[in-house]
Amino acid sequence: MLFANKLVRKFEPVRIYPKEVTLLTAAEYNAYKHNIPPVRDLFWLKSSDVNPSVVNVVEESGSVGICNVCFSTGMIRPVIKVDNQLSIGDEYNIKGTMFVAISKDMLLCKNKIGYGCFRKNFEAEDANVYEKSDVKNYIDDWAKEKGIL
Numbered sequence: 001m002l003f004a005n006k007l008v009r010k011f012e013p014v015r016i017y018p019k020e021v022t023l024l025t026a027a028e029y030n031a032y033k034h035n036i037p038p039v040r041d042l043f044w045l046k047s048s049d050v051n052p053s054v055v056n057v058v059e060e061s062g063s064v065g066i067c068n069v070c071f072s073t074g075m076i077r078p079v080i081k082v083d084n085q086l087s088i089g090d091e092y093n094i095k096g097t098m099f100v101a102i103s104k105d106m107l108l109c110k111n112k113i114g115y116g117c118f119r120k121n122f123e124a125e126d127a128n129v130y131e132k133s134d135v136k137n138y139i140d141d142w143a144k145e146k147g148i149l
Helices: 026-035 134-146
Strands: 002-007 011-016 018-022 054-058 064-068 074-076 079-082 091-094 097-103 106-109 114-116
Touching (some): 011 091, 018 134, 026 097, 074 134, 114 134
Antiparallel strands (some): 002 091, 018 079, 054 064, 074 114, 091 097, 097 106
């Protein structure tokens, strides 16, 4: 369990029950993109193309595209999957980071927690696999530091 401040007109403490901190998949992004606040940089998605040297990203235009896994300025924008029933569009301050409910069970970071390569070892056969990526390690470290999981 995690406490967050829900931002409506005032801070309203609520309990959040996180299940997972990860990246959105391309399918999730496409399903909820009308609820996702835009950002000025591209950001990483969890799912990838069949070519191990590329991974899906959301481009500045809002379209899903692909990018080289070692592109160093991809935005890291985690999603927290929760057991709660959220109201879409509500904003939450979780341990100093702003999130927005994009579905009834997902909170997406409104901006970013950092930038980085998806995976520095871009020659690996599994370079675009999220579970082995540098981005996953970054998100896991961030979530532990914040006490989210």
